[in-house]
Amino acid sequence: MSLPIIDIGPFLKSSDPSVREATAAEIHSACLNYGFFYLNISAYADPSEPEELTTLARSFFSLAQEEKDKISLGSNDKARGYARLKENVTNGKADNHEGIDFYRPVENPDKSKPLWGENLWPTIPAFKEKYEQWIGKMKALGLIVMEAMALGLGMTPDEWQQLRGQVDDSFWVMRIIGYPPLPTDHDGFSCGAHRDYGCLTFLYADPTPNALQVFLPKRAAEIINGTSSITNGLPSEEGGEEGVWITADPIPGCVVCNIGEMWEIWTNGLYRSTLHRVIHRSSNYRIPFFFEPNFDANISPLAAAARIKSAQPSTVPNGETKEYKPVVYGKFLLGKVTNNFAGGSKYD
Incomplete structure (x- = not known):
């Protein structure tokens, strides 16, 4: 199986x-069925750029611990900065990775307020x-993919402009993650199973195979596999849903793209944020960029998604009729950062 x-x-x-x-239709189909896809960006970005970023990441993570701790998120706003190995926790278990987090700069920064500090940068030359050059490219890519998704949903030009106004000052997040091999006695994960809760994730991954795993619900797995014999799935603590875990190994020239929970609200459940996890068995790096809505964006179901669900009832998973309530993205994010995760924010 493959995405x-x-x-x-x-x-x-x-x-x-x-x-x-045609491209918009491909993205719509991927979001409808999987919530994950590979995005070939070789026409947009030189592959040498993210490779250079991993070299810089390696330089930082190889520093002595006391040097890395100089930009610790604990001394900032509990979100921006460096997190030590196992400082992040998912599902009650320590994640076996370390990382640096950067967020969109804010006016009047105040490190005593969650999310409202200043980005802390390593002093490594360049x-x-x-990284700021890459952030600029990924912000622009976010708007490009959003436009394609709007087209795939059949939005009118006015509807697209309204949606664009909710993401044109994206409260983006940039992570640099270092994964050592999992210890043989470690009963958790490099990063435990979770759903991204923003808008779009663009992941540049190291060449390590069998590390990123994506959960495909039974319906999506059957589309790929052409069979209805899917019997395994999630443990009860993760919902007990039938489906399969597949690996999303790196493909040259591509980033792995997935949608977050804000797209569930925008489409009233037509698109789903998909569970994924990382089980890393070598020392390497991943650089995810999270293209998010504006901090003050009011996220609510889109008329275009309602038109699709009305005209094509088969697109509604299991005939579900759940209505998603609007949220202000910044309040939603603060709730996640301050309540859900030990050690600060949780973007993986």
């Missing part, structure tokens, strides 16, 4: 509406410059 691979190049380069619509 779909979608090339963003035609959407970027073609002036032919039918070509752009580190800040190179």
Whole structure:
């Protein structure tokens, strides 16, 4: 089993509406069925750029512990900065990774307020410059993919502009994650099973195989596998749903893209944020960028999704009729950061 691979190049380069619509339709199908897909960005970004970022990450994580602790998130706003190995916790178990978190800069920073401090950068030469360049590219890519998703949902130009106004000042998050091999006596995960709770994740992954695992519910697994014999699934503490875990190994020129919980609200459950986890058995690095809504965005179900669900009832998973309540993204995020995760924020 494998996730779909979608090339963003035609959407970027073609002036032919039918070509752009074809790419948008691919993304819509991937979001509808899997919540995850590979996005080929070789027409958008030079592969040497993220490779350079991993070299810089390696330089930082190889520093002495006391040097890394100089930019500790504990001395800041509990969200921005460096987190030690096993400082993050998922499902009550320590995650076997260390990382640095950066967020969109804010006006009047105050490190006593959650999320409202200043980004803490390593003093390694070119580190800040190179990562800020990547952040700029990923912010622009977020708007590109959002436009394609709006087209795939059949949104009118006015509806797209309204949606764009909720993400045009994205409260983005950038993570740099270092994974040592899991100890033989470690009963947890490099990162435990979770759903992303924002908008879009663009993951540049190291070449380690069999590390990122994605849970495909039975319906999605059967679409890929062409069979209805799926019998295994989640343990009861994760919902007990039938399905399978598949690996999402790195593909050259691609980032792994997945949707977060805000897309569940926008589409009133038409799209689903998918469980994923990391079981890393070598020393390597992952660089996820989280393209999120504006901090003050009021996220509520979109009319375009309602039109699809009304015209195509088969698109509604298991005939579910749940209604998603609107949320203000910043309040939602603060609740996650301050209540759900030991040691600070949780983006993986």
